[in-house]
Amino acid sequence: MLNGEKLIQRPLRWGMIGGGRTGQVGYKHRTGALRDNTAYQLVCGAFDLDAERGRDFGQNLGVPSERLYDDYKALIAAEAQREDGVEVLSIATPNFTHFEITKACLEAGIHVICEKPLFFTVAECEEVAKLAQEKGLIVGVTYGFTGHPLVHQMAAMVKKGLLGEIRIVDMQYSHGFNAGDDTDAGEAVKWRTNPLTAGPTFVLGDIGTHLYYLSEVVMPELKIEKLLCDRKAFIPSRAPLEDHATVLMHYNNGARGRLWVSSVNAGNMGSQRYRFVGSKASIEWSDAHPDQLIYEVQGEPNQVLHHGMPYLEEESLAVDRMGALHTEGLGDSWANIYLWIAQAIDAKQRGDEAFLATHHYPGIEAGTEGVRWLENCVRSADAGAAWVDFE
Incomplete structure (x- = not known):
């Protein structure tokens, strides 16, 4: 049974692209990631195409104002200059942006958790899978119901x-x-x-x-x-x-x-x-x-x-x-998905390929x-x- 105890050494520094006040899925991502405060810590975001609205939203989430950005390009550029820069970004934006943003994150050395469907074509999936392998990074996909x-x-x-x-x-x-x-x-x-x-x-x-x-x-x-x-x-x-x-x-x-x-x-x-x-x-x-x-x-x-x-x-x-006395819900399922991806990222950072060989999580293969x-x-x-x- 999972009870919130840490399963990785420290919380991952995590941010979001999209998923702001008017989005339909952002809260599901935050519910999943932050259910266990031992897995992720929300440190930055570019939450909205409307930069002012996105900054206001991020401040209401408690994200430091200096780490709220106008767009994903500004976020990646600024976080890359920080010693405590973001390690993994969730992409909760419309489908047509997934490929471009995922590639930009991977090229900057940032792990990715992306909404589905992952991309438009299998060819795009294969290109990203190759890039992720070359960079030694994880791409997770939020098939959020399979955590039940x-x-x-x-x-x-x-x-x-x-x-x-x-x-x-x-x-x-x-x-x-x-x-x-x-x-x-x-x-x-x-x-x-x-x-x-x-x-x-x-x-x-x-x-x-x-x-x-x-x-x-x-x-x-x-x-x-x-x-x-x-x-x-x-x-x-x-x-x-x-x-x-x-x-x-x-x-x-x-x-x-x-x-x-x-x-x-x-x-x-x-x-x-x-x-x-x-x-x-x-x-x-x-x-x-x-x-x-x-x-x-x-x-x-x-x-x-x-x-x-x-x-x-x-x-x-x-x-x-x-536990049997209480009903599990969608938030618990998303929390499992996010935890499994966090464990995959932690293993990748430690070079533990043996763990990854048997560890279940929805990754680039599932998205493809x-x-x-x-x-x-x-x-x-x-x-x-x-x-x-x-x-």
């Missing part, structure tokens, strides 16, 4: 063979907050539905990549061989990007998968659901009830497994924070595979929802 303890319970059960051979994978992430048109939409919606700023997808990249990465965590041995993607913009102004999509997948063991994402599921307040069906049993988990895992063994009564209980696998108990999945989805959809070999 019961996600790792599912992974352990699959690994132990408790489900038998996986046959069916069924995943959903939907909400209704974009069911209306974008006439009065805020900037956070507008950039997500513009190909120039969002990239080649809307909901597939914004929420679908969470589903895809979580499935990789639960069943890492299964690989997609081919997929079919059908996507649609129910609000015409969002085309060619989609606000609804269905993806069918064939896996290398013969399993079949279905994934659907939507931001026009009118009336739905937002939910993820995962069901993994094997030859012996099935498991089902939803972030709406993150403390419960449904376990159904063929021919036996259904079971509801609860987080934090001693009958769970060690992989789940090791990342539990609240998410972009690869998106490229294949777009290729299929653009071909008229055709089956395509996964490349």
Whole structure:
């Protein structure tokens, strides 16, 4: 069980690019990073395109005024001159800026934690992966839902063979907050539905990549061989990007998968659901009830497994924070993600490659595979929802 004790020698000097007062994800990053004051210390930031608003916001967070910057370029240049300069920066900006800012950070010797989808293309991911390797730096990706303890319970059960051979994978992430048109939409919606700023997808990249990465965590041995993607913009102004999509997948063991994402599921307040069906049993988990895992063994009564209980696998108990009596939430999941990335950065700084070889965290490889999945989805959809070999 995690209880906030230090797992690295000292907190990392951490800053943020983006994630200011009007952003949708900045607080999630700060909640994750600062949940354990033994992992990160917020020392600087360029929080907003509006520099004055960003400085005011940073001061209200308690960041020293001399370490609040107009933009990321000024931040990197100034922090590089300090003996106590920033060590890791979180990038919580629109998609089209990720590649440029990540490269600038790495070239300055700064580790990166970046929002997803990581970049627009696999080629960009591979370029950054090469640069990070040359510089000896870590790139983490905030797939923030996979820090939930019961996600790792599912992974352990699959690994132990408790489900038998996986046959069916069924995943959903939907909400209704974009069911209306974008006439009065805020900037956070507008950039997500513009190909120039969002990239080649809307909901597939914004929420679908969470589903895809979580499935990789639960069943890492299964690989997609081919997929079919059908996507649609129910609000015409969002085309060619989609606000609804269905993806069918064939896996290398013969399993079949279905994934659907939507931001026009009118009336739905937002939910993820995962069901993994094997030859012996099935498991089902939803972030709406993150403390419960449904376990159904063929021919036996259904079971509801609860987080934090001693009958769970060690992989789940090791990342539990609240204990069985109290419900774990999204903040706890993000805190685990940030802690795992901090441990990776600490190991990289110490040259502990043996630790990194077995340490789990969402890194550049996870970000790359998410972009690869998106490229294949777009290729299929653009071909008229055709089956395509996964490349």
